[in-house]
Amino acid sequence: MESAAKTSRTFSLLESFVSFEEVAVYFSEEEWSQLDPDQKALHSEAMLENHRNMVCFAHFLHQMKTECRFFNGTQRVRFVDRQMYNRQEFVRFDSDRGEFEAVTPLGQPDADKWNSDQVFLQYTRSQVDALCRYNYELLQRNSVIGWRAKPTITISPTKMEPDSPNIILLCTVTGFYPVEIEIQWLKNGQPEKEGVAYGEELQNGDWTYQLMVMLETQPQRGDVYTCKVDHASLEAPVTVQWVPRTSSSAKSKLWTGIMGAVIGVSFFAMGLYSYLKAKKGESGFNKQNKAQ
Numbered sequence: 001m002e003s004a005a006k007t008s009r010t011f012s013l014l015e016s017f018v019s020f021e022e023v024a025v026y027f028s029e030e031e032w033s034q035l036d037p038d039q040k041a042l043h044s045e046a047m048l049e050n051h052r053n054m055v056c057f058a059h060f061l062h063q064m065k066t067e068c069r070f071f072n073g074t075q076r077v078r079f080v081d082r083q084m085y086n087r088q089e090f091v092r093f094d095s096d097r098g099e100f101e102a103v104t105p106l107g108q109p110d111a112d113k114w115n116s117d118q119v120f121l122q123y124t125r126s127q128v129d130a131l132c133r134y135n136y137e138l139l140q141r142n143s144v145i146g147w148r149a150k151p152t153i154t155i156s157p158t159k160m161e162p163d164s165p166n167i168i169l170l171c172t173v174t175g176f177y178p179v180e181i182e183i184q185w186l187k188n189g190q191p192e193k194e195g196v197a198y199g200e201e202l203q204n205g206d207w208t209y210q211l212m213v214m215l216e217t218q219p220q221r222g223d224v225y226t227c228k229v230d231h232a233s234l235e236a237p238v239t240v241q242w243v244p245r246t247s248s249s250a251k252s253k254l255w256t257g258i259m260g261a262v263i264g265v266s267f268f269a270m271g272l273y274s275y276l277k278a279k280k281g282e283s284g285f286n287k288q289n290k291a292q
Helices: 029-033 037-055 105-116 118-125 127-141 248-291
Strands: 002-014 058-071 076-085 088-094 099-102 152-159 167-176 181-187 196-198 209-217 225-231 238-242
Touching (some): 058 127, 076 105, 076 127, 099 118, 118 127, 152 225, 152 238, 167 181, 209 225
Antiparallel strands (some): 058 076, 152 167, 167 209, 181 225
């Protein structure tokens, strides 16, 4: 599995009007926590420089983005340094290639110059170990890499419309890390494909994530719905079940039917008892008359 870490530096030249948002570079909370103090200081300086230049109406934008890509930990590491001008990449260094490469004609002079400088070229090649592997191992020692959190799973039903037979089942999975997760709806043990909608992964403030998966369905008595979750923090997939409950009106009708049946049986028993008693009395009276 591939993972990547990125750092960005932004420089502006003077020309005409743009907004600060067009030249700002933002990090997510996770990306920011992975930066070392020097990288954070460099980003702050660049942002301040952008702000100062914006006062003078900056327009032309030069960006440098550095990426460390990891495959199976540090078994294979790829370092990519990208240079962009006005949001268009014009030259890059890729450790898999081992030299600078012009992406547009604008970058050809820079690529030729840096490739001919053996000292600078060797320094850039060394960033695979000096920057990427070093920071990966540092973060791993601080339990950032390899950390996992198990998800919490809940199912909540809701009605779309009061008179509609359809309901929405919402499987909410929270508190998991890393972000990769598989959530599946099952009905009576079989995967449901129709009526399923996935939300977006939302990041919590503690690095964990949450995700909701909706199922629109028309439940019948005896149906069993299951939300199945598979995640790297789990030894085996975890399932949570939901079974349709009988509604209050249905329960009322059921009890009314039962009570009616009980009353009917009671009256029938009383009538049968009275009939048999009367029959027995009539039979005894006839026998007495014959004896006389």
